[in-house]
Amino acid sequence: MTNPSVRDWLFSAKTFVAAMIALYIALAVPLPRPSWAMASVYIVSNPFVGATRSKALFRAIGTVMGASAAVLLVPPFVESPYLFSVLVALWTGAMIYMALSDRTARSYVFLLAGLTLPLIALPTVTDPTTIFDVAVARTEEILVGIICASLVGSMVWPSRLGPTLIGRTDAWFADAQQFAREALAARSGDVVQLPRQQRLAATVKALDVLLSQLSYDHASPNVVTRAYSLRERMQLFLPVMAALADPLATLRRSAAIAHVPQFEPLMADVCKWIDSSLRRAREDATQGDTEATHLRARIASLRVSAPRGLAPWDGALLSNALWRVQQAIDIWEDCIALRALIVRHEGSWEPRFRHWRVNAEQVFVDHGFMLFSAISTIFFIVVACSLWIASGWHDGANAVFIAAVACCFFGGLDEPAPAIFRFFLACFASVIASGIYLFVVLPEVHNFETLVLVFAVPFLFIGTLIANPKFNLVAAVIALFTATFMSLAGSYDANFMVFINTSSASLAGLVFAFVWTRVTRPFGAEYFAQRLIRATWADVVRSASGQPIADERTFFSRMLDRLMQVLPRLATSGPHHHPSVETFRDLRVASNSLDLRHYRDSVAADMSEQIDRVLTNVRTYYELCVARRKRQPVPRGLIEAIDAALARIAQPGAGAAPGATRTFTAEIRLRDAVHALVGLRLSFAPLASGAPAAPAMPGPASGA
Template sequence: MPTAALPTWRDWLFSAKAFLASMLALWIALAAGLSRPYWAMAAVYVVANPLSGATTSKALYRALGTLLGAAGSILLLPPLADTPELFSLAVALWTGGFLFVSLLDRTPRSYVFMLAGYSLPLIALPTVSEPGTIFDVAVARTEEITLGIVCASLVFALVLPVRVGPVLGAQAAAWLRDAGAWAGAILRREGATGATRERQRLAADIRAMDMLISQIAYDAATPVATRQARELRGRMAVLLPILSSLADRLEAVRANGAEPAGLAAVTAGILAWMEAGPEAAPDEVDRLQQALAALEPRGAAARDWDGLVLSSALERLKELVDLWQDCRALQRRITLGHRADRWKPAFRHRRTVGARPHYDFGLLLFSAGSVVLATLAACFVWIATGWDQGAGCVIMTAVGCSFFAALDNPAPQIRSFVIWMGVSVVASAVYLFAILPAVHDFPMLVAVFAVPFLIVGTLVTRPQFTMIAMLLAVNTASFVGLQASYSADFATFANGNIASVAGGLFGLVWSLVTRPFGAAFAARRLVRAGWADIAATARGGANRDPDVFAGRVFDRLGQLVPRLAQTADPDVAAADGLAELRIGMNILDLQRIRPALPAGLHPSLDAVLDGVAAAFGRRVATGRAEPAPESLLRAVDAALAALTEARIGTGERAGLQALVGLRRALFPHAPGPLRLGPLAAALPIAAE
């Protein structure tokens, strides 16, 4: 094994804490005489996470999910035990219904609902022939799971805890380095409008950070970091369209030959200030803002298209400076905690962007419905064959299909699930029939478990091995089935575990047959949903809130970017979510100010909005990224001309700003209109 692949001391520390918590839970369960002490041991590895806050949050969610599943078992089994077909339908609908809710909640909290879904078959099906015992079994399952998660939470919180705050701060610092590289390319004029996938990956990284932000509230050492983390996330989201707009404007300024003499020096100063980090002079921000204000076009120079584009570029530069200052300060505060300096926000230009999910309800219903049918089909096979261990087959079908339902193509993961479950069966057999008969006390039990479980535990912290390691630890602990006194029957062991592996194989075959679509299908649906969002926004029927619209665009980007490498569709590959975000925001600006404009201007603005709706509606209908038609360019120019001839006022200025931004986003290579009239002289900025 290469040196780079060897476990680090942090991996060994995590593994040691997980093993300590599992042995503590097992010892307490054995001492208390609980009926299935191995459930307590297995529960530790289900919730264990290198971050103490993440362990606490997952422990809480697992407790709630187990309680819901236990309650459902007590509610449904007694009245339906004599009607196996109806009980099978109830189990399948319960599993799929809670899975659908979990797919809607894409935070760690979703684990509550997924676990509630498959806990019911896990608890109820083995006792279906003795429904009178379901209450005792449900209580025992809840007690043992709760014991395991309490032990895990205490050990990870008290023994050399790893806090969420510094990890989040380090991840934010890495994101800022990547965003800074893009900003540097823009400021150095290195053709930074390209590399669409790399830029959109920054949006996906923001979505990934939401997971850490949701866990920081459970970290006792960082009680005040949650608000700062959300402030940072909101500014990071705003920074991306600002950079996208800035790249476009600076490129246009250079192409038009309208760059003022001092702009290169100011952009170089901004880049040097960004690279200097905390070592930059405290008054450097004020000096940069004053230098940018001095470059604003005045008089006749502000009356043409080139002047408006320059003003827009300068405004984006001002926003970049303030945003970068805030992001750097917030990242430092999250990393250092109470040791950091006080923070005063500099960015006040506009609202920051919060998290707003985009749902593909069709695909989500299909995924959940597939699990319902798979569970129901496995139940009917069990009923038809009369297999005495068939409950294990149904359980593993429900668990395997639920675990990977959110994936575009779950079959490879379910295949891995089955393979490593088989490995766990073999390891359990070795323990149960070759090792445990020689174990006579708890210290010996700890000793025989220590080496394999400590080694497997070091793999949990590595994303590429997390699922494999967790399956090995949880399944081995469960399949061994430790009790207070040794008891093992090979026929029963083999029959039960064959049923479990058969359930995994059934779920694999079911996924191969019912879910052949893959990532390309989901990516195309995401792109078309973005086009439909813009068309609906232009029609005025949806997305009145810019924050909601922008948040949904970022969420779609976060879902799309991981799928881009798995599709060769040119229309999907060419999708630029940041450009579409700028289009949508400018449409919203036009709709917001339209009622305040003179009635004579409404027809020209309506022509623009109708043209955008038609252009993107055509994309939705054809599924092709067709360019905006020339008729829309003429409509935008006509609206620009109409607004420049109107009476000067706040509404006219804001409307012209939105039209400038819309024209640049839709027609970046079109030459600008010749002159815009007297209103332009009063405009301080142009829109995104």
């Protein structure tokens, strides 16, 4: 653990000041539980003003929603405790489902709405006439904390999200440079850099919440738009570079590479450019990248002047590799340019990478997983309430509420039990701290100034931990529970038995939540990774079928987002047939299948039949994988269908009428069809160490 920085101490001091202001206001009004105002400051506060504002707004909306629902539900159903428990559970489960479906900061609205109902409703079931007063009081206490946190965070040395966004993207650039360097030097088709792939994917995924908070940070609309464009291209760069490994490795293992002496110097120069372009952009962000233009010209020259002695397969392989390298150059240049524009806050941008796959922001949502998490929480709350009702424990409501908090916070994790256990440890530490303060320190405090002094040491230290992403949640929980367990009021009236009952109920609720999740969710990340992979197979089936796809951009965007979710869940293992490599290839199969669907209607009839045969074989193979819930060996018939289509489409004069030449447009479309077929061929039968070399494509028929 590193020592807190000056920035961390500054954030902690701001948060502590906001908490003390909120506590003072709540005591002065007075509100029934002033400690909730203080605790709300620590829950809402974030080192960045945009994050604090968005969290404050969404917490306020969620709190009002939950309080309103409590007021509506308690009076009519309080005489039917089991039915009331079911309604509380259904509300909380529905809010969890909606929170998990939104990967932006807006999910906090549903999370808080789900928590606020049991917070307000459960303790009032023994005296339902107080429900309105309690709902108003809890809302006021929380809103006081929210307002104080927002005002202090915005007015006192506000910290902007922009530099953090640049810092996160620069970390991504460092990993992406290394990933690109190894991909461009690939001599094996199974290049696995899983830790780096996982960091790249995790960085992109983490930007979802960060970018949704950027508009609350006084960022201009242009900056927000460019930040989303940058994230989109960062997400595309990973699969594009991964797709380079197969054609480059196959080409380098072929004797044909000796006929193209310009190829390896070109790859070396692309590596040097990727390594140096970010540094040059930082030094002079106003200049265009002339080196990238020169590299594209060399690629075009090499593609046009490829040696005539190359066999059709080798020529198609070279063309595919050059095409993918140019895609990588275009995307990387876009990323560099967008980063520079975000830093400068001005300037125009002309995208280099133009493709039908960009400009879609659809994310993949695993509704089955979300539904399971919601249903598990519903049954947990019903069972917990039933035990509370049967025991007659007065403070059992607190156990149900704290357990519901744990389920809501960690319901979206693959393995929530370890997180709930850490939550329990944080709660236990809070019980000890609040007990010491309540019965040892606070009896000696007789004014608000002294109270601020005795709170300063622990809460200033906790604030520095909240500023650290690694300890953020645990520290916020300790601050929350320490403040609420003390139950501060206008006068000191601590009761040891009340404190013991309240704290032991909280701990018991967390123990029950831990046991429940261990029993009902014994599976881990690997299980959910397999769910996502099977969903990818189903989409590949759809991409290779004749079934119309309303919006292919959205379709591909969902598949790409799902890949970003799969990678962090995969365990490190050996390189051969590694799940990360195979999942990248599944994405390429879907993309190439969609491309073939575009081209089949613009080629000759016999070519169209060849493409249909390929798509049928692709669809049949993945249908078998889906049916058996396991990746199957690739059938030889599928490889032969691809080879036959390549042999027909890649031959000279293909698609032209007898005695005629192909038009430029037809040439381009046929070349793209060849790229798609090569991509399929390498995805299904990649060249790997110890595997037989890819068979040479049959040459053109005599006289063709």
